[in-house]
Amino acid sequence: MQMQSIIFMGTPQFSVPVLEGLINKGYEIKAVVTQPDKKVGRKQKITKTPAKIAAEAHDIPVYQPIKLSGSPEMAELIDMHADFIVTAAYGQFLPTKFLNSVKIAAVNVHGSLLPKYRGGAPIQYALLNGDKETGITIMEMVKKMDAGDIYAQKALKIEPDDNAGTVFEKLSYLGRDLLLETLPKIADGTVVKTPQDPEKVVFSPNIKKEQEKITTEMTASEANNLIRALNPDPGAYLMVEGKRLKVWKAEVAEDSSSLEAGCVVDNKKRFALSFADNSVLNLLELQPAGKKKMEVKNFLNGQGKKYAPGEKIVDD
Incomplete structure (x- = not known):
């Protein structure tokens, strides 16, 4: 059976195990979309994102629009009519027109137990608030940030000596495994979606200086x-x-x-x-x-x- 096709969107190291997991499982990755390369460190060396490095290692086409919405890149991606969009810490909003271009679903791998910690820094806030656990949510993408229905969730205990780096790493592997378990159920319609409780929403905006x-x-x-x-x-x-x-x-x-x-x-x-x-x-x-x-x-x-x-x- 021909495996489904995916447009993968991710930027930091967190997204790499998820991408590698999809490749190893035999999914057809039509494109990897990631943030533009940026200057890093004192010498301002132009540095590729971890997702781009992984994509290039597998000869997958890479797209890096500064702003996805209204870009020529987005038009090309829409024309691919992939079965899935999968995002894992991409870092930009996805326009509804793009989300609607896929045949099956647009799916997000999010590093918290939604509806707690919607936004860009869920792992940091779990630690900041001294939470005893966090986890991964596989959810349906909608226009509103991290507001879609939940397909699957799995919790992870936060150890006393964990920091953001160690939790990110553990969650990236948990996210990979939960996604690979959940995608076939989304594809064959056996998945049960759970709406998020709006009363329990907590935001985790990016950390300010x-x-x-x-x-x-x-x-x-x-x-x-x-x-x-x-x-x-x-x-x-x-x-x-x-x-x-x-x-x-x-x-x-x-x-x-x-x-x-x-x-x-x-x-x-x-x-x-x-x-x-x-x-x-x-x-x-x-x-x-x-x-x-x-x-x-x-x-x-x-x-x-x-x-x-x-x-x-x-x-x-």
Whole structure:
């Protein structure tokens, strides 16, 4: 039997296992649509998206419109009349005209248990809010963002040492497996669709610059959740004596402190800072401005030595 044809849309690493899974299963991938290449790092090197690299490795045509809506690329894609559109973290709205051009369905692999966390940063918000679980939703695409009926869902436990990077990776494989299980049921009409409960909708818009700062109003637990949510990208930071100190890894300490928030609790055996509600955070992996990431012991041998326990070093 001829396998169904798919237009695949995805951009980051999250989308790659999903794409590879479809290829390995024998689906005909007519095109991969991904965001335009962008300049990365200090040297502003033009960098291909992970989805584009994967597509090229399999000789699949790649489309990268700056804006899909109204583009000549979209007209070409509509003319393909694929059986499915499958998206996994593509990063642009899909016009209804395009969604309606497929023979069977337009399907999205979304990194949350919808209707919780519609939007561009579902994994970050699950960590930010200290959720104990997240998951994957396979849903029907409609014009409104992440609002379509649900085909299938599977939960994933969030471990205490997980960060956005590790959760993204686990969810990409869970998403691949759940999609491959669900597509045949959509194709043969045996799938049961469940509408989302509008009362339970929670949004997770993309993280803004001002959300990256760890403040002294946070408890150690809230600060740690922010650090986990923003690792590996873009990273959370403290302002210490007017400079950014990025914190890539930390842990909530078992002890408490009567010091005001933002003070050094200990810089001998560990680098511990006081936070709101007498809580204490141990910083484990740091990156002072202009330097590389370092383990806390290296930090304590250098910059960390100059502080005195009890000294307030975090700027409000």
